Amino acid sequence: MFASYLIGLREGLEATLVVSVLVAFLVKSDRRDKLPHVWVGVLTAVALSVGFGAVLTFTAAQLGFQQRELFEAITSLLAVVFVTWMIFWMRRAARALSGELRGKLSEALALGSLAVVIMAFLAVAREGLETALLFFASVQGATASSQPLIGIALGLLTAVALGYGLYRSAVRVNLTRFFTWTGLLLILVAGGIFKYGVHDLQEAGVLPGLNTYAFDISAILPADSWYGALLSGMLNITPQPSVLETIAWAAYVIPSLYFFLRPSRTQLAPAHAA
Template sequence: MEYLAAGGAPSVFAQMFGSGLIGLREGLETGIVVMVLIAFAVKSGRRDALKWIWAGVAAAVAMVITIFLIIHLGTSTVTSLTAELIAGLASLVAVVIVTAMVLWMSKAAAHISADLRTEMSDALLTSAASVLGLSFLAVGREGFETALLMVGYAESVSGGLWPLLGLLVGIVVAIVLTVMLYRGAVRLNFHTFFLYTGIFLIFVAAGILAYGIRALQTVGWLPGGNTPAFDISSAYDQSSWYGTILAGIFNFRPDPTVFQVVAWCVYVAVVLTLFLRANRRPPPAKQNADTPAHSEPVSERNPR
């Protein structure tokens, strides 16, 4: 693509690191959802429902892979200018998805586990198809967001296979962590983990937004493509280790347009403020001195 060619290809490490963190965070979110469903079915004495939960998970994963491949591979069959347009639009969609994801989960974290248990209780009383449908929708929603987010991220850094490989590595790590969490082998401070990965994703999304704007400026869908905000190309080595990392993870380039800079600053200022405000922890409640602190098993705790 013209925009990427002008900026140089980011390093493999940078591409895999950014997509790997997306895979880790999204995979862990999905894993927690599955963990809550399985834990509730087991505690309810309904191990017979586990096969329907896993069937729903498998169907959701197949759907997500199909959607990703159709969108991602479809861009290779069009002209370079059309591919630039698709990449720009996919990037903007990815920004909307990651923004909605981090802000919605900040508000829903307090009751998502209870909601899943209630829905699973109703499904167990209804039919096997209801259990399958619940797990399909719960996992499919997370996976669909991840697929669209990865399309935008992959297009913004290279459109190659390295971001996909990084995503798979992150998902594998998330699966291992989920199993260890369920078995009680490890404990994780979910609030801290999702807080800092959320902040990181906001800056990643800001870079994707800037990329999408530049791509749409390149094809003439947005104005200002010839109005640079600054140009530090003479002092900034894009082929250096720091240049490839910043380009591969945050889509930074040394000659952004005014539109890109303004959009980046506004996005970070607004979304980061909303995110931090939503994640502000209330002061700890006073505990009865005669009541020891209680720590629930990880499979029963609020996942965030």
């Protein structure tokens, strides 16, 4: 549930920030007549994202065991690729995001109403499709199907509330710090999804070593305990991971954390000059 909440909060806030920038630009430019076009684009993107999630769920339900495991493995690996790209892109481009969106909207206004709809649609659809794919991948193997849905719904509602508060200047959030901390947590979540994708490939017979365990900590981390379920649901930490699962988790998480936490060149430049 927490992992789903984090996905909804992070992705939802990105989409909400995009929408709030577009709306604020139109209001300040005295172009309120174009606001309905923005909302048409936003709602169309939301509908597409929900439909994409439904297609993923329906497709998985129609497959046999091995085919379903392979399908879930592919979606998990794709989700890891997208979320990793999103984390590092937002870390690099967060400060320039507002100006970039305003520039694109100015160009769209010059082209006409349809261009505004398309621009708002594309700005939100990317986040929505990533959310659907990442959510589908993160809930594979969940024991309670309602908890991930509740988690992502609460995350999205929190994101909307924060976005509205930022738009009204009623909430002051250090977005750089926010995206840094949620980025760190999402790297751990993505590492768990990558580990689960490898596990699915082993169950589908694509990779060997399903029953070759790296370690067994069932005695101190029972799968049916509340803390075992919590770690499994959040980070996919299981008491009996295979050797390949463990290697895959470490091979993803360690380099990702290193590059994410490493100071950027723009941060190092002033110190070097001094």
